[in-house]
Ligand code: HEC
Ligand code: HEC
Ligand code: HEC
Ligand code: HEC
Ligand code: HEC
């Protein structure tokens with residue numbers, strides 16, 4: 001009896017292997033569900049025997065070591081750094097679905113789908129056939145859940161500009177930082193985009209300067225990629241969520257605080273595409289995506305409790321706010337800020353987007369030509385002067401004008417030296 005079951009399973013597994021590779025998995029899932037009723041050997045192990053020597057190799061490894069790995073959490077560290085796999089061994093460019101995800105003129109050759117099974121199977125036959133319910137853990141890296149009825153995949157992360165209600169988005173903490181050398185693009189983006197962009201509709205809209213805005217206020221290229229997020233505009237509604245009645249001087253998040261950052265390839269690939277031919281090519285993923293430990297800024301000016309109190313559910317806000325490390329309260333739309341040239345606060349030539357420390361906005365930029373928040377004496381009204389005075393008097397004083405959480409700490413040297421010396 002045992003030998004018959006073994007033989008049958010063995011044949012089933014050989015068939016399943018072929019089907020998996022052909023993507024005909026709906027059937028496999030049903031077969032697998034049926035097979036799972038047999039209280040016999042581990043399906044994955046059997047699948048291994050029935051196929052090539054790759055899996056024999058993996059079977060030699062002690063099972064205990066295997067179990068500690070979480071196959072629901074793919075890491076590029078393992079595959080790119082340790083296994084030395086090239087990006088294109090998994091990510092195809094363009095993916096077959098690029099004409100479907102964006103329609104008509106908006107469509108452009110893009111990587112718009114997860115890697116295919118084929119790119120994993122040579123090494124992970126065992127995990128693909130693991131007897132785990134409701135589906136092998138490894139499937140969840142790309143699929144929402146895998147049942148015979150539901151084989152939906154998440155929307156691939158590069159499609160941040162697309163809303164497809166049939167495919168949920170996954171929560172993503174990227175392992176990569178994006179390299180965008182601003183200094184090398186400063187002139188080129190302004191000069192190229194309106195003329196050469198085949199999808200001119202998209203860019204010319206965001207290209208236009210706001211009516212009444214001063215010529216010098218913004219380098220023209222910035223809004224192509226960075227817009228004020230949820231601006232208050234002319235509305236009376238100042239806050240992102242409704243504040244409590246007795247807010248007093250307490251902080252509550254206002255609209256127009258953040259600038260967006262690109263969430264797709266739409267802008268980059270207008271120039272970095274195979275027709276225009278500017279390097280890096282769109283298929284050179286690693287020219288723009290850098291696996292970087294320094295992506296973590298360390299000290300951030302953010303408080304998850306306050307975030308919850310304010311009741312924010314918006315993912316763009318949570319991603320941006322939790323990455324603020326200079327000033328958590330700074331509002332781009334606030335006061336005079338929109339009339340100041342971006343580059344007065346953001347020093348583009350020293351900025352390296354993969355090196356978070358280089359993105360810190362120096363406190364000295366809070367003291368503009370007229371002093372603004374930093375003045376020679378406290379009587380002149382500088383808020384930084386006032387807060388430093390308070391902190392001297394009472395070390396428990398918390399600086400709240402510009403900070404969410406950093407204001408509890410001691411006054412950094414940068415703040416003291418930002419105060420102009422009396423002549
Ligand atoms: C062994 C296959 C494999 C290789 C090699 C690979 N990837 Fe991926 N990549 C995946 C899978 C699977 C996902 C989706 C699962 C995930 O992100 O956890 C993914 C997701 C991503 C994401 C979105 C998730 C994130 O962390 O931002 C980016 C960006 C990405 N890959 C870029 C790259 C780049 C750049 C390279 C080359 C340096 C590369 N990949 C090499 C398989 C691979
Ligand atoms: C060249 C062989 C190779 C290829 C191709 C490969 N992997 Fe791996 N993968 C490994 C190795 C080696 C490990 C380390 C653990 C082990 O021995 O299984 C691993 C580990 C994993 C893990 C555990 C978490 C981690 O990343 O450390 C997941 C999940 C995973 N792989 C998913 C995939 C997926 C999905 C694909 C296809 C898109 C893929 N792998 C392609 C060799 C490979
Ligand atoms: C690295 C990402 C990835 C992993 C891991 C993965 N799949 Fe897929 N799967 C895909 C992609 C991409 C397609 C679409 C392929 C195509 O259309 O050619 C697909 C297609 C399928 C299909 C065909 C149905 C459909 O919607 O097109 C089934 C069934 C399926 N996968 C089941 C599974 C199962 C079961 C597992 C785990 C054992 C798994 N997949 C693991 C990426 C993945
Ligand atoms: C073609 C698109 C593009 C243009 C044009 C552009 N940027 Fe950027 N910018 C990016 C990308 C991409 C990043 C990195 C985003 C990330 O880390 O994911 C970035 C990052 C930044 C950051 C750091 C954000 C942070 O996380 O703290 C600042 C500040 C910035 N840009 C300012 C500017 C200014 C000022 C201009 C105009 C002179 C400008 N950018 C023009 C694409 C662009
Ligand atoms: C008065 C100074 C100032 C001006 C002017 C300014 N910014 Fe900022 N910007 C900041 C500060 C402060 C931060 C927060 C940095 C941090 O804490 O990490 C920031 C953050 C950003 C970010 C990251 C996302 C965010 O909101 O945290 C981007 C992108 C950005 N600025 C783009 C721009 C662009 C584009 C302009 C011009 C239209 C501009 N900034 C004008 C001070 C300024």
Ligand code: HEC
Nearest residue numbers: 179180181184188189192193267268271278279280287288
């Ligand atoms: C208007 C056209 C244009 C757009 C849009 C554009 N680039 Fe570029 N990019 C260029 C040109 C031109 C160069 C070559 C610049 C040079 O070598 O001086 C370049 C070079 C680069 C380089 C290589 C720089 C180096 O050090 O060699 C990277 C990385 C890059 N771009 C990333 C991006 C990313 C990321 C985006 C989207 C956020 C983007 N580019 C959007 C035109 C563009």
Ligand code: HEC
Nearest residue numbers: 091093111157158174178262263264268272282284285288
């Ligand atoms: C010219 C630069 C460039 C190239 C080449 C490029 N990307 Fe991107 N990619 C970006 C930018 C910019 C974003 C926007 C997200 C951001 O700023 O963090 C992005 C976003 C993504 C995302 C969304 C998740 C994330 O990490 O933000 C994925 C996934 C992704 N790219 C995968 C790829 C893959 C796979 C390739 C190679 C086939 C590739 N990209 C080639 C610039 C590039």
Ligand code: HEC
Nearest residue numbers: 326361362363366373384387388399402406409410411414
């Ligand atoms: C007008 C706005 C402003 C005021 C007021 C302000 N800060 Fe800052 N603070 C900044 C900016 C911008 C940075 C990031 C760049 C820097 O340090 O120059 C910063 C950074 C910091 C840091 C991190 C610096 C580091 O090197 O670790 C601490 C801690 C800090 N502030 C504490 C305080 C304290 C305490 C007060 C009150 C006495 C205060 N700040 C008042 C704008 C302000």
